[in-house]
Amino acid sequence: MSEELDPVVARAVAVLKAEPDFGAGFDRRVMDAVRAEPRPGTVSAWWASLRRPREVSISPLGAFAIAAGLVALMLGSVIVASSWRFGIEQGAGGVASGGGADLRPVQFVLIMPEARTVTLVGDFNDWEPDGLPLQRSAAEGVWSVTVPLAPGRYRYSFVIDGTRWYADPGAPRAIEDDFGRPNSILTVGEQGS
Amino acid sequence: MTRLLLSALALATIAAVPGLAQDTRIDARLDPATAAEVRSALATARNQGLPLEPLIDRALEGASKGASSGRIVAAVRALLNNLSRAAQALGPDAAERELVAGAEALRAGADSATLAAIRGARRGEPVTVPLGVLTDLVARGVPADAAREAVLALARRGARDGDFLALRRNVERDIQQGAPPAIAASVRARGLPSTLPPGAPGAAGPGATTERTAPAGTATPPRP
Numbered sequence: 001m002s003e004e005l006d007p008v009v010a011r012a013v014a015v016l017k018a019e020p021d022f023g024a025g026f027d028r029r030v031m032d033a034v035r036a037e038p039r040p041g042t043v044s045a046w047w048a049s050l051r052r053p054r055e056v057s058i059s060p061l062g063a064f065a066i067a068a069g070l071v072a073l074m075l076g077s078v079i080v081a082s083s084w085r086f087g088i089e090q091g092a093g094g095v096a097s098g099g100g101a102d103l104r105p106v107q108f109v110l111i112m113p114e115a116r117t118v119t120l121v122g123d124f125n126d127w128e129p130d131g132l133p134l135q136r137s138a139a140e141g142v143w144s145v146t147v148p149l150a151p152g153r154y155r156y157s158f159v160i161d162g163t164r165w166y167a168d169p170g171a172p173r174a175i176e177d178d179f180g181r182p183n184s185i186l187t188v189g190e191q192g193s
Numbered sequence: 194m195t196r197l198l199l200s201a202l203a204l205a206t207i208a209a210v211p212g213l214a215q216d217t218r219i220d221a222r223l224d225p226a227t228a229a230e231v232r233s234a235l236a237t238a239r240n241q242g243l244p245l246e247p248l249i250d251r252a253l254e255g256a257s258k259g260a261s262s263g264r265i266v267a268a269v270r271a272l273l274n275n276l277s278r279a280a281q282a283l284g285p286d287a288a289e290r291e292l293v294a295g296a297e298a299l300r301a302g303a304d305s306a307t308l309a310a311i312r313g314a315r316r317g318e319p320v321t322v323p324l325g326v327l328t329d330l331v332a333r334g335v336p337a338d339a340a341r342e343a344v345l346a347l348a349r350r351g352a353r354d355g356d357f358l359a360l361r362r363n364v365e366r367d368i369q370q371g372a373p374p375a376i377a378a379s380v381r382a383r384g385l386p387s388t389l390p391p392g393a394p395g396a397a398g399p400g401a402t403t404e405r406t407a408p409a410g411t412a413t414p415p416r417p
Contacts, residue, residue, distance in 0.1 A: 121257060123247075123250045123254075126218060126249075126250070126253050127250065127253045127254045127256070127257040127258075128253075128257070129257055150290075151290065151319070151321065152290035152293070152294075152321060153290060153293060153294050153297070153321060153322075153325045155250075155254070165258065172329045172332065172333075172361070172365075173332060174332075175297065175300060175301045175328055175329075175331065175332040176268075176297070176300050178251070178254075178255065178260070178264060178267075178268035178271075179254065179255050179258040179260040179264060179265075179268070180258070180260070181258050183254075185325070185329065187321075187322055187325045187326070187329075187358065189321075189322045189353075189354030189355060189357075189358065190319045190321065190322070190354060
């Protein structure tokens with residue numbers, strides 16, 4: 001059962017049937033490229049698959065979820081990094097609750113009636129001048145704060161009104177004075193409690 | 194998008210590693226040149242197995258006090274040197290707080306042999322408080338040799354942390370009342386152990402090992 005083609009269609013068929021000219025040595029080049037590919041199951045094949053670019057599709061909601069997770073991870077890391085050393089956590093009543101460490105509440109007291117603000121800075125809070133504000137008690141001019149601390153030796157100072165550094169007159173003075181503003185020393189023992 | 198996600202993941206990973214996260218405090222509060230010098234000291238400490246936090250604390254203290262870059266770097270490097278000496282004297286099992294106390298004692302004028310002697314006399318007990326009291330005594334004017342003998346005498350008799358703190362308080366009180374520092378330390382070191390109950394682990398009561406700061410202008414009271 002034969003059917004004669006329209007001349008136009010016949011020319012198109014002839015064009016499509018014609019083999020393209022890939023040039024001399026095409027087969028050899030193809031086989032060389034195949035041999036250069038890493039064998040499946042080898043380390044080089046695994047590494048090549050990792051390096052091969054891929055397109056990744058992600059929905060806006062998925063991108064938002066991933067971004068939120070990363071932000072939460074980073075915030076959590078910062079919090080852990082700032083408190084991991086002594087496990088300082090200021091919960092209700094300033095009681096320590098950190099990480100099973102042997103924390104003990106230590107009260108810092110300063111009598112300074114003329115002060116408007118008093119903060120405590122030291123090895124236990126990265127020397128942040130805004131770190132631990134003392135509260136003025138009912139008694140005139142008495143400032144205090146309680147900090148949970150692990151056994152050890154701490155250098156600290158008070159900052160009066162945000163500008164004036166003031167060593168604790170009721171505590172030993174630190175022997176080193178590297179920065180021209182003396183510190184006090186607190187020793188928290190490990191035994192006997 | 195993939196590149197952005199991978200970058201965010203890398204940042205989160207860096208922040209999640211404590212040793213690296215701490216360095217961000219340095220970068221946030223020091224100028225770049227000072228931060229680079231401090232990071233170099235931290236790398237040295239890390240290679241020697243020394244704690245990093247005391248060095249970071251010293252740098253941050255300098256930053257908070259507005260110290261110059263030179264003073265901050267010098268203070269960090271001096272502390273690094275003393276931490277290294279303290280680690281050699283106290284042994285590989287020394288805790289961070291012991292190394293800090295040891296470095297401070299060295300800074301005060303104690304020698305490595307004194308640190309090792311106190312470590313040996315304590316027989317596995319922590320030496321943070323004895324070393325700290327040694328430093329405090331020297332700071333109050335007690336000659337280093339006399340302070341060493343006073344602290345060693347207590348350590349050899351099995352004194353507890355509270356006993357060392359009591360020694361310091363008593364010596365301070367004696368000095369305030371006019372006693373020569375060396376004699377005050379010697380007398381108190383001889384006298385304090387006799388107050389301990391026979392065979393007692395220490396005369397200090399609960400909480401007595403923790404000092405409590407006192408109102409300005411008053412003597413430091415023991416904790417109740």
